[in-house]
Amino acid sequence: MISFKNDYSEGAHPAILQALVDTNNKQQAGYGEDEYSLQAAQLIQQKMNNPRAAVHLVSGGTQANLVFISSVLRPYESVIAATSGHINVHETGAIEATGHKVETVECMDGKVTPADVASIVDVNDPIHMTLPRMVYISNSTELGTHYLKQELVALWNYCKSKNLYLYMDGARLASGLQAGDITFEDLALYTDAFYIGGTKNGALIGEAIVINNPALQENFAFHLKMRGALLAKGRLLGIQFIELFKEDRYMAIGAHMNNMAAILTAGIQQAGFSFFTTSTTNQIFPILPDTVIDTLREKYAFYTWKKLGNGSSAVRLVTSWATTEEMVQLFLNDLPVMTRS
Amino acid sequence: MISFKNDYSEGAHPAILQALVDTNNKQQAGYGEDEYSLQAAQLIQQKMNNPRAAVHLVSGGTQANLVFISSVLRPYESVIAATSGHINVHETGAIEATGHKVETVECMDGKVTPADVASIVDVNDPIHMTLPRMVYISNSTELGTHYLKQELVALWNYCKSKNLYLYMDGARLASGLQAGDITFEDLALYTDAFYIGGTKNGALIGEAIVINNPALQENFAFHLKMRGALLAKGRLLGIQFIELFKEDRYMAIGAHMNNMAAILTAGIQQAGFSFFTTSTTNQIFPILPDTVIDTLREKYAFYTWKKLGNGSSAVRLVTSWATTEEMVQLFLNDLPVMTRS
Amino acid sequence: MISFKNDYSEGAHPAILQALVDTNNKQQAGYGEDEYSLQAAQLIQQKMNNPRAAVHLVSGGTQANLVFISSVLRPYESVIAATSGHINVHETGAIEATGHKVETVECMDGKVTPADVASIVDVNDPIHMTLPRMVYISNSTELGTHYLKQELVALWNYCKSKNLYLYMDGARLASGLQAGDITFEDLALYTDAFYIGGTKNGALIGEAIVINNPALQENFAFHLKMRGALLAKGRLLGIQFIELFKEDRYMAIGAHMNNMAAILTAGIQQAGFSFFTTSTTNQIFPILPDTVIDTLREKYAFYTWKKLGNGSSAVRLVTSWATTEEMVQLFLNDLPVMTRS
Amino acid sequence: MISFKNDYSEGAHPAILQALVDTNNKQQAGYGEDEYSLQAAQLIQQKMNNPRAAVHLVSGGTQANLVFISSVLRPYESVIAATSGHINVHETGAIEATGHKVETVECMDGKVTPADVASIVDVNDPIHMTLPRMVYISNSTELGTHYLKQELVALWNYCKSKNLYLYMDGARLASGLQAGDITFEDLALYTDAFYIGGTKNGALIGEAIVINNPALQENFAFHLKMRGALLAKGRLLGIQFIELFKEDRYMAIGAHMNNMAAILTAGIQQAGFSFFTTSTTNQIFPILPDTVIDTLREKYAFYTWKKLGNGSSAVRLVTSWATTEEMVQLFLNDLPVMTRS
Structure with missing residues (x-):
């Protein structure tokens, strides 16, 4: 997990x-x-x-x-x-x-x-x-x-x-x-x-x-x-x-967290999902189908931020000083790609 | 110090x-x-x-x-x-x-x-x-x-x-x-x-x-x-x-602190000084002449607990998990022996 | 006043x-x-x-x-x-x-x-x-x-x-x-x-x-x-x-206050003005033109509740155990009658 | 009472x-x-x-x-x-x-x-x-x-x-x-x-x-x-x-209260009793035998301030703007005179 x-x-x-x-x-x-x-x-x-x-x-x-x-x-x-x-x-x-x-x-x-x-x-x-x-x-x-x-x-x-x-x-x-x-x-x-x-x-x-x-x-x-x-x-x-x-380790840690979040953001966007708020910090709020959320939870822990009531919810993903690019890629790999209707 | x-x-x-x-x-x-x-x-x-x-x-x-x-x-x-x-x-x-x-x-x-x-x-x-x-x-x-x-x-x-x-x-x-x-x-x-x-x-x-x-x-x-x-x-x-x-490290630490204080107590008593309170814990309160206190302060840090007004004061000595027998002996060696009148 | x-x-x-x-x-x-x-x-x-x-x-x-x-x-x-x-x-x-x-x-x-x-x-x-x-x-x-x-x-x-x-x-x-x-x-x-x-x-x-x-x-x-x-x-x-x-004087006082307010409400409605809230208690909130309010203030004291920004405001009128029908009638007499356009 | x-x-x-x-x-x-x-x-x-x-x-x-x-x-x-x-x-x-x-x-x-x-x-x-x-x-x-x-x-x-x-x-x-x-x-x-x-x-x-x-x-x-x-x-x-x-009614009321207390004090002293504190204000604290206190309580209300443990207690007597000289005299009349041994 x-x-x-x-x-x-x-x-x-x-x-x-x-x-x-x-x-x-x-x-x-x-x-x-x-x-x-x-x-x-x-x-x-x-x-x-x-x-x-x-x-x-x-x-x-x-x-x-x-x-x-x-x-x-x-x-x-x-x-x-x-x-x-x-x-x-x-x-x-x-x-x-x-x-x-x-x-x-x-x-x-x-x-x-x-x-x-x-x-x-x-x-x-x-x-x-x-x-x-x-x-x-x-x-x-x-x-x-x-x-x-x-x-x-x-x-x-x-x-x-x-x-x-x-x-x-x-x-x-x-x-x-x-x-x-x-x-x-x-x-x-x-x-x-x-x-x-x-x-x-x-x-x-x-x-x-x-x-x-x-x-x-x-x-x-x-x-x-x-x-x-x-x-x-x-x-x-x-x-x-x-x-x-x-x-200046403090700002370096900030940069690392934001970079990890940016990779997540880019990957999620590429997979066809939108966001609840516009964020370039270490907290991002993608909107995902509830079925996708359920599947992701088997391997990843995160909070549901707000149920949107249309079968999808905004979730919160947070990166830290210890988040690695490998962790981020694993998550993105497990994200299905949306087929646009 | x-x-x-x-x-x-x-x-x-x-x-x-x-x-x-x-x-x-x-x-x-x-x-x-x-x-x-x-x-x-x-x-x-x-x-x-x-x-x-x-x-x-x-x-x-x-x-x-x-x-x-x-x-x-x-x-x-x-x-x-x-x-x-x-x-x-x-x-x-x-x-x-x-x-x-x-x-x-x-x-x-x-x-x-x-x-x-x-x-x-x-x-x-x-x-x-x-x-x-x-x-x-x-x-x-x-x-x-x-x-x-x-x-x-x-x-x-x-x-x-x-x-x-x-x-x-x-x-x-x-x-x-x-x-x-x-x-x-x-x-x-x-x-x-x-x-x-x-x-x-x-x-x-x-x-x-x-x-x-x-x-x-x-x-x-x-x-x-x-x-x-x-x-x-x-x-x-x-x-x-x-x-x-x-x-049981917690009690072992307590034992160590008390032992260090007991050595201090014994040495101070042997040097002819009395105590403000009776203590077998890691805080002891010897009564020392103010002149002795001034000299000790050059090498040791401790609090004056109460000025007794007769040229002497009660001080507080506290031992910790990190107090060593060597530190205690140095202090006792620097303590003058009271000449009883 | x-x-x-x-x-x-x-x-x-x-x-x-x-x-x-x-x-x-x-x-x-x-x-x-x-x-x-x-x-x-x-x-x-x-x-x-x-x-x-x-x-x-x-x-x-x-x-x-x-x-x-x-x-x-x-x-x-x-x-x-x-x-x-x-x-x-x-x-x-x-x-x-x-x-x-x-x-x-x-x-x-x-x-x-x-x-x-x-x-x-x-x-x-x-x-x-x-x-x-x-x-x-x-x-x-x-x-x-x-x-x-x-x-x-x-x-x-x-x-x-x-x-x-x-x-x-x-x-x-x-x-x-x-x-x-x-x-x-x-x-x-x-x-x-x-x-x-x-x-x-x-x-x-x-x-x-x-x-x-x-x-x-x-x-x-x-x-x-x-x-x-x-x-x-x-x-x-x-x-x-x-x-x-x-x-039962308590409820009688309540009845008196509400009655006085009801007479005010009826008179104000009759004069062509509307209300900010629907009230049958002793606080009423008529909406009056600011020019009317200014004139009324020369003889009556009351609070402006909310400026509505269109040249009129909601005011608050409150009646008490001591309000008399005479006081109420004086107020209504001093209220101009709206000409409906 | x-x-x-x-x-x-x-x-x-x-x-x-x-x-x-x-x-x-x-x-x-x-x-x-x-x-x-x-x-x-x-x-x-x-x-x-x-x-x-x-x-x-x-x-x-x-x-x-x-x-x-x-x-x-x-x-x-x-x-x-x-x-x-x-x-x-x-x-x-x-x-x-x-x-x-x-x-x-x-x-x-x-x-x-x-x-x-x-x-x-x-x-x-x-x-x-x-x-x-x-x-x-x-x-x-x-x-x-x-x-x-x-x-x-x-x-x-x-x-x-x-x-x-x-x-x-x-x-x-x-x-x-x-x-x-x-x-x-x-x-x-x-x-x-x-x-x-x-x-x-x-x-x-x-x-x-x-x-x-x-x-x-x-x-x-x-x-x-x-x-x-x-x-x-x-x-x-x-x-x-x-x-x-x-x-200046405020100070006049103070004077009245103190005067009433002073009459009480004088009478109590004259009867042979002493006081717990020295007071010339409207609160006085006579020391009375507990038996006397019990009898007085049948007609007068007052607080016991402190039990003195020798069969007597200090009580508190307080005078007010409404205390009359008649009330004070009734109390003094009901007070037994101490026979000094």
Whole structure:
């Protein structure tokens, strides 16, 4: 059985495991003050060309989102997200559990535009409604799409004109950046904060929260500790992000994932099938007949995304740092070729 | 510089790293449903002789405490702890952040007795005060002491007579059990739940929450996800707990730590110094002259626990899975011998 | 200036003020255990023919909603509401502030149907999404509509089949019941809980939370106290609900408000204007030319509900226990008659 | 049966009821924007000689405390209180329910001193402990004692030197101020905020939160609405505080209550009994033989405060705006005279 269910089915990039072995006996300070975490932060700051960015390493994406968002918002403030946004759909109310409403807007392709945000902000009734104070976006999105630089800049400018913070969920940042024209330097300029996903980009575990806006950096470590997100052995996270960033391995992993997905996409198109969304990232959503899906499931694992009700469904195929061209070709070989009527 | 600051200064037991390498390319299900997590749970159930225990693996101790305690208590219910209890002192209000009051009682040696609990329960004024519903204890405690079986059983019986849950924080469980006469089978019988500390007992990261009481098991995974504690790559935790429990390595690590601390204790006593608390676990609290402390700090790292105001202080020395007899002897060699007046 | 802005512009029904004067010097127990609160509870139980209902009096509607909903839901559970529902739009995230997500569904006329609820329940993904556990409805709704008995029964049956609680916000219950065929006895049979609005039905202040489901009654007073909702002088609330329920004054007030609104509706229709929603309750939403609105505002206060963009807007007119036929006639006299083209 | 159980057994001062009757039909804006609430705020500002104070009227004391404290503290910040403080003992964890720890210190007579606060602040361990950010005091205290101006100024100066806010719970402010030398003008100078208790000082209901510190005023109404504390008919509160402050009735009520308690105190002393605390406010704590207590209970209601274990107990007697000299004399007449041995 080969899995295309997600990008966290395997362990970690071998270089990461080797680094864990190499550093194992070195005594280090706890709670994120180890040399490795500090060095990882510096590498990320350099990559962004923003020495004033605050970098905090945590164990998972939902944790990154809930700690950061709750650290910024005052009790009566809310965060705006696409209805398809991870914080709205797949985090079991983690943001609400910290006391904050997620205001949602239906978005094309999972990408939030200034007009989407305006549709909420413009009808706000102060005191009786929550005060929207942050916009949450994912890049790449939950639908496999990604932002272009001009889209990001437009959203940033709108947010600043409305006193809104802009925060990017980078669970799949390597794939999202690799697919588009946004750089880490752009993220320093056009977001208040974002997180760099490690778990879905070749790490064993771990995400790096990057806070550009100095006003949002103060006392952040208290929030981490209070939410159970400050690891005693922060070294585990630091060592991994050094490996991901010391030689641009992070973007290389993104490129590999996207390439594997592109081969899948090309092969599926060639076989005559269409797609539910347009994606050049590591998540693709082909539409396949249910009978084909049933057959493929005997050898491959993947999620059905949406039943389309006409005997076919959109499925989600995800590639990872560990996906090989051989795995991809096996899948394509097992795909029947559609006879066009 | 040799550190006796804590038991999380080094990486992980080599067997754990090897297992991570060996399993790295095996594709697994996410979110705790991987084969390794399931196998780790079985090993722990077997060790306790309680096949009905629910086992959930999380990344840290504060997280284990906040997720479990908030999963059990109704909004108006509180948890009773020693003033020295970790949830009261060193978790940045993590329990309160989930909405619950920690009712505290001053305890001898950090150990909670039925009389301590009664001093809170007996003056409770329903509706106008929170309703105490759980007793939190640590074993070993924050002061290096540990519970004996008869103490645990007495507390358990008292709790059951008062409709209170009994929960044990096992951040340093290996050391605590090894120092006393309580077994894992006893924990199945005389606690509603506890957690098995991995981080401070040779793991890279990770704690195993064990819920004995079936009434507290339902839907626990929702709480994990909502609090950001459900790792996508749960395999990282599962693999480690397999290594800790498949050959009794967990207790062996506890024995090693306690032995190293015992050598330190014997040497310090022999040099003529006394102790702030009586401890046979891996945390000891010798009282040393401040001048001696200053000299030792040039070569050794450790915390000052309490300034005693008479030119001497209690310090905390902690041994770990990686502490060697050589490190201990170096420290003892550098300790001056007190001339008794 | 005459106000049709809302149903809380005036003080209280004169009988209520008289009762406050008459009872003023009688010493009473505090925190809801006074004779008046107990008697009010009995009157409400009798009205519903449900002696086992628990009745708790609080000061306002948002408070009633947040205390009750948060008392029922486990941390990971959510409540389903119409997007137009008061808890979703106009309570400043009060439910989320207690840690719970409000799952929303776009509803026709503000009324929730079984199909609406199913659209959320049927796609639920356990563990990764919140668990829907309650359905919130308002009667009358925020759009002036009301439920019929068959609609309530259908929703109740659906809820029970899906393990969902059904809770009714009765901020405008007198008007809502009076407009339809639902009785207080029906509310005992077909809701788990509801609240009887006093503030908008002739009281100075106060709402009565009525909990039919015995499983939801336990320890409710702890929640009240913890949320700041348990008044020391609960007598203030008890006295008022006695006056509202001892001689069916509550429904009489509802009838009066609806009658005043019906005269307004008839006059506005006669003048040639149409309506944004169909309402026979005390909130009506005529569509008027913006020029007419501007003129009316010189003598009458009311809210613009929605600008329709064609030179006309829907406005909201609300009648209260204190609205007189004279006030209504003055308004109608000042309304120009549309010349139909 | 005559009750000395508390100061909220009766309704309201007759002038308040009359004002409610007189204003009943006047249409007013909702949610605290009515003319009466605005006028009440002005009267309070004038009384304090602080036109920049923000005044918000709410329905009860626990509500005032929880809304204000949670509006100020960042998630990881805590409030320091005496162990006897109302927020620590008798509000069912209301502060913790908003996510904040109450750090407690054992205080003489329920009054917090700079040294008490220092005992917490001086051992704070940032990141791993909550950050103390506010000191909560009650005046008069839960033990009937009151602050002198020099004590308040010393605490204020200490708080400002440590970046702590100072907040006073004024549930019994009339009695507390009347007993000491602190004025409303002092409260403007030496607190960041306080609340003026209405419920226990002759109002039907209601407390006035007064925020002196401009930094704490912003967007406070959002917090009120979110916590269910913003009454639609705010007029009910405004009208009452006008009556309490337009002719210094508030302090006159305090004087009356204290005078009644002073007569009780003198009579009890004359009969040969001693007191548990020294009080010149409206709460006194005589120590009486249990046999005497049993006899008195046949005709008088009051609380036993503490059983002293030697056949006698401290009881609490509370006087109110409605306590008459006749009631007091009846009690004293029924008190046996101790024969000194």
